[in-house]
Amino acid sequence: MIEISDLTVRFGGVTPIDGVSLRFPGGTCGLIGPNGAGKTTLFNVLSGFVSPTSGSVRAFGDDLLAMPHYRRARWGLRRTFQTEQAIEALSVFDNVAMVHEHTGGRRSRRRREVLDAIGLVGLEVDPGELVGTLGARERRLVEIARAVVGEPRVVLLDEPAAGLPEEETEHLGRMIRRIPGERGALVVLVDHDMSLVSACCEITAVLDFGHLIASGPTPEVLRDERVRRAYLGTEEEL
Numbered sequence: 001m002i003e004i005s006d007l008t009v010r011f012g013g014v015t016p017i018d019g020v021s022l023r024f025p026g027g028t029c030g031l032i033g034p035n036g037a038g039k040t041t042l043f044n045v046l047s048g049f050v051s052p053t054s055g056s057v058r059a060f061g062d063d064l065l066a067m068p069h070y071r072r073a074r075w076g077l078r079r080t081f082q083t084e085q086a087i088e089a090l091s092v093f094d095n096v097a098m099v100h101e102h103t104g105g106r107r108s109r110r111r112r113e114v115l116d117a118i119g120l121v122g123l124e125v126d127p128g129e130l131v132g133t134l135g136a137r138e139r140r141l142v143e144i145a146r147a148v149v150g151e152p153r154v155v156l157l158d159e160p161a162a163g164l165p166e167e168e169t170e171h172l173g174r175m176i177r178r179i180p181g182e183r184g185a186l187v188v189l190v191d192h193d194m195s196l197v198s199a200c201c202e203i204t205a206v207l208d209f210g211h212l213i214a215s216g217p218t219p220e221v222l223r224d225e226r227v228r229r230a231y232l233g234t235e236e237e238l
């Protein structure tokens with residue numbers, strides 16, 4: 001479980017997170033909101049790239065904000081980014097192995113756990129293939145394999161379906177739903193594709209310009225009048 005209490009982030013005159021209290025109980029939880037709502041900033045706080053002005057974050061009882069970001073990675077905090085992080089000139093295997101090493105995974109288990117992560121995300125390519133030669137779908141799966149290798153406890157996925165065609169998004173959704181059961185990790189999914197969020201997340205929270213405007217069972221949240229209003233004037237469809 002992740003418990004966020006009274007969290008505020010300020011960048012100069014901007015307050016992208018403004019007094020947010022929120023709980024992600026487990027499984028796969030959704031985090032949605034229009035562009036600029038503060039979703040990535042919240043991920044940046046959880047992963048240690050941004051220090052909040054005030055507030056606390058506890059994950060499975062541990063005080064995340066008290067740990068420097070490299071300790072959080074070893075603790076089991078993983079994430080993907082809106083831009084791809086994998087190195088094109090390295091193989092799929094080496095890209096995933098690199099995270100296994102950085103997060104303190106044992107060398108003796110590396111080969112098995114890397115291949116296991118590649119299998120979990122359903123990447124059906126030769127692990128020796130260079131990432132630069134892969135298509136968009138496979139590259140996206142490499143990003144997720146990097147986030148689930150070893151022993152993750154919290155996996156933050158930042159718009160994993162962005163730009164993918166519908167049928168590939170469905171495949172991605174089926175895979176994301178398996179992560180909590182197969183890895184024992186809590187997954188937080190940020191995406192603008194509401195069919196993906198509905199398919200993966202029992203619980204969803206909604207941010208709107210730094211404020212939490214709804215949180216609860218996904219179908220109820222997506223029917224909420226405030227949530228619909230927050231999305232009005234954007235291209236997103238609920």
Ligand SMILES: Nc1ncnc2c1ncn2[C@@H]1O[C@H](COP(=O)(O)OP(=O)(O)OP(=O)(O)O)[C@@H](O)[C@H]1O
Pocket residue numbers: 011014016033034035036037038039040041042082
């Ligand atoms: N390092 C920074 N310095 C200043 N302002 C920032 C910084 N990072 C984010 N912001 C601002 O904080 C607000 C929230 O941005 P954030 O990236 O968290 O939104 P988001 O919900 O992830 O949006 P999107 O759906 O477009 O990815 C925006 O107004 C953004 O411009």
Ligand SMILES: [Mg+2]
Pocket residue numbers: 039040041082158
């Ligand atoms: Mg974002």
